[in-house]
Amino acid sequence: MSGQFSAEISKKEQISADIFRLTLVAPEIADKARAGQFVMLRAGAALDPLLSRPFSIHQRMADGRIQVLFKVFGEGTRRLANLEPGQVVGVVGPLGRGFSLQSGERICLVGGGMGIAPLFFLARELLRRAEPPEEIVVLLGARTAADLRQLAREFEMMGLHPRLATDDGTLGHGGLIPELLPLHLSGDKYQVYCCGPTPMMAAVASHCAARQWPCQVSLETMMACGISACLGCAVKTTTKTDGYAHVCKDGPVFAATDIVWPS
Ligand SMILES: Cc1cc2nc3c(=O)[nH]c(=O)nc-3n(C[C@H](O)[C@H](O)[C@H](O)COP(=O)(O)OP(=O)(O)OC[C@H]3O[C@@H](n4cnc5c(N)ncnc54)[C@H](O)[C@@H]3O)c2cc1C
Ligand code: FES
Structure with missing residues (x-):
């Protein structure tokens, strides 16, 4: 409640x-x-x-x-x-509905821009589980180094070692975050948790779908009420009978395979 x-x-x-x-x-x-x-x-x-x-x-x-x-x-x-x-x-x-935490797995957290925000809470929850994951790979991206440096340092302080990408190449890989996935995830199965701009999440979802990796995405739509009263946050899904879910009530976290991604 x-x-x-x-x-x-x-x-x-x-x-x-x-x-x-x-x-x-x-x-x-x-x-x-x-x-x-x-x-x-x-x-x-x-x-x-x-x-x-x-x-x-x-x-x-x-x-x-x-x-x-x-x-x-x-x-x-x-x-x-x-x-x-x-x-x-x-x-x-x-x-809303948060991430569904799975245990004892290889985990990958992918955050772009302010999509990094909820991953701190998620990382701490994963780390304090009685049975923590075997591996947590953290992939973070932003426009430029200034937006990323301190947040990356704070992940380091949790004992995690984030891999970084910036659009302008000022920190880490120069390019887009989805380009980090093939560089840092081996062939094994990962549970992927992702939050960031829609094109980034669509690319991560596609990478995961091709490998049958479970992927949860946290969507950021415009929201007027936040309590399922205005219909302003509808997204097209494969699971609802009318084809649309409310991000504020049914999400913001969804299985990536439930979302109809813009092409
Ligand atoms: C579930 C959820 C969680 C969020 N968590 C965070 C968070 O942790 N940190 C954070 O910084 N932001 C987060 N956001 C986005 C945040 O709500 C918006 O940035 C904020 O509403 C902008 O309000 P504003 O009045 O400053 O801008 P507005 O005047 O409302 O908008 C200014 C400009 O930003 C654009 N804009 C507004 N909201 C969004 C959005 N969601 N996505 C893309 N463009 C947008 C508008 O189109 C406009 O061009 C989240 C959004 C959702 C739905
Ligand atoms: S924000 Fe109003 S219905 Fe979701």
Whole structure:
């Protein structure tokens, strides 16, 4: 069950010129959250509800705090980036269906851009399992080094060694993230968890489908309500009788094979 809360910002970090991380005191959400779920956030508890925006739960702390990691795009994210510790945000969550964790396998996490955000929570959940995976390969990509350097370092601090790609070649492989898959995954079967821009996820889904590897994708659509009331987040799937699923309720995480990818 999700709920609507006011959460105090306990910490604000600037990761790069336009990427920020907020730590929120939200014990009700932290208690229930699962990796891959999201929250609807708005800057100011009583301000314009039209400025609610969806963000993955980036990390969950044992002391009842959660984190969101976001990039400034427009008005909603600009307002959030202007907030300071001590101020309050309106938050609804945890929402949606998260990742389904499999045990004792070879795992690959693939994150592009802000799609990296939910992979922190997922990686920590995988690492603390009673039976952790045999191997976790982490593949991360971004436009440029500045967007990736600190996040990659934080994966290193978890004991993981991410392989990196940047569009402009300033860090790691110069090129697109899907190009990393054949370079770093051997012929064995992997369980792949992926979040990022749709073309990237479509390419990863296709790579996995060709090898019959299970792949879960976390979709990022536009969302007005986040609670299945506006129909704004429909995606075409192979599983629903009317052909469409709601990302906010049926997702954001889906089996990659259930999605009808744009060609
Ligand atoms: C389930 C889910 C989880 C998300 N998690 C994160 C996260 O962890 N970190 C993060 O930075 N972002 C995340 N997003 C995307 C985030 O919600 C948008 O960046 C945000 O809503 C933009 O709001 P804005 O008011 O700043 O921009 P707007 O003024 O609403 O839009 C500015 C521009 O960005 C484009 N845009 C807005 N939303 C998206 C989107 N989802 N995908 C592509 N383009 C978009 C618009 O078309 C427009 O051109 C997530 C989205 C979903 C659906
Ligand atoms: S965002 Fe309104 S129905 Fe999904």
